[in-house]
Amino acid sequence: MSVASTTRTSGTRSSQADRTALRLSAAFLAGSFIVLEIAAAFHPSGIDPNNHPAVFLQYAHSAGWTADHLVFFGYTAILVVGVLVLFYALNLPVGMRRLTVRIGFVSAGVGLALSAMRLAVDGIVLKRAVDAWVSAPDAEKAARFASAETARWLEEATTSYQYFVLGITLILLAALIVWTARAPRPVGYLLALGGAGYLAAGWILGAAGFAPEGALPTFVAQLAPVIAGIWLLVSAWRMPAASAS
Numbered sequence: 001m002s003v004a005s006t007t008r009t010s011g012t013r014s015s016q017a018d019r020t021a022l023r024l025s026a027a028f029l030a031g032s033f034i035v036l037e038i039a040a041a042f043h044p045s046g047i048d049p050n051n052h053p054a055v056f057l058q059y060a061h062s063a064g065w066t067a068d069h070l071v072f073f074g075y076t077a078i079l080v081v082g083v084l085v086l087f088y089a090l091n092l093p094v095g096m097r098r099l100t101v102r103i104g105f106v107s108a109g110v111g112l113a114l115s116a117m118r119l120a121v122d123g124i125v126l127k128r129a130v131d132a133w134v135s136a137p138d139a140e141k142a143a144r145f146a147s148a149e150t151a152r153w154l155e156e157a158t159t160s161y162q163y164f165v166l167g168i169t170l171i172l173l174a175a176l177i178v179w180t181a182r183a184p185r186p187v188g189y190l191l192a193l194g195g196a197g198y199l200a201a202g203w204i205l206g207a208a209g210f211a212p213e214g215a216l217p218t219f220v221a222q223l224a225p226v227i228a229g230i231w232l233l234v235s236a237w238r239m240p241a242a243s244a245s
Helices: 003-013 019-042 052-060 065-089 096-135 138-180 185-208 212-238
Strands: none
Touching: 019 065, 019 212, 052 096, 052 138, 065 096, 065 138, 065 212, 096 138, 138 185, 138 212, 185 212
């Protein structure tokens, strides 16, 4: 086969998105929200997270805290896998678009690593710190409380940077979708909205901790990829077989 023929074949093969991968990505993006809701159902709530004495006492009496945060990590892992599969499903050729895919792969991996660190701090370090504070004798309570606050601040810092990285990843993916139209452009717009939500929530976390102002952008960041996944699943299912890679 000649070089020109090989080039034409390669170009044809990469001219469409991979329909099977699109469906798989959509399933991960939409399914991640189910895992998030399961984890959130068992997480203590009702107290201002920035009210450390009250919320630490609540955490100390929480059963299944570490297991619950493992489920939270599962949510992020499923979301990141969905994003990675979608990067792959776009089936982009070499050049700037392919370079953007590689950058997206790296940023998604960094986001997952930061998520693991954040939830290890929250699920293990903070829990042990608040347990030690509650059970400490009065002479040690001040020092134990300071240790718990340090763990809390570390959790906020890693969560802030996790959100920044995930936000950038979603915006990169959204830009590729809007640029190439290999997936429905509304999916790209929704992912961009989710990325912007993550960036806003990350900034608020870094500046004010788990303040009430961060609730709306966090909700947008978590919900927008799910809607994008549902939209993508419907679109990929209706896509003609010729669109498959």
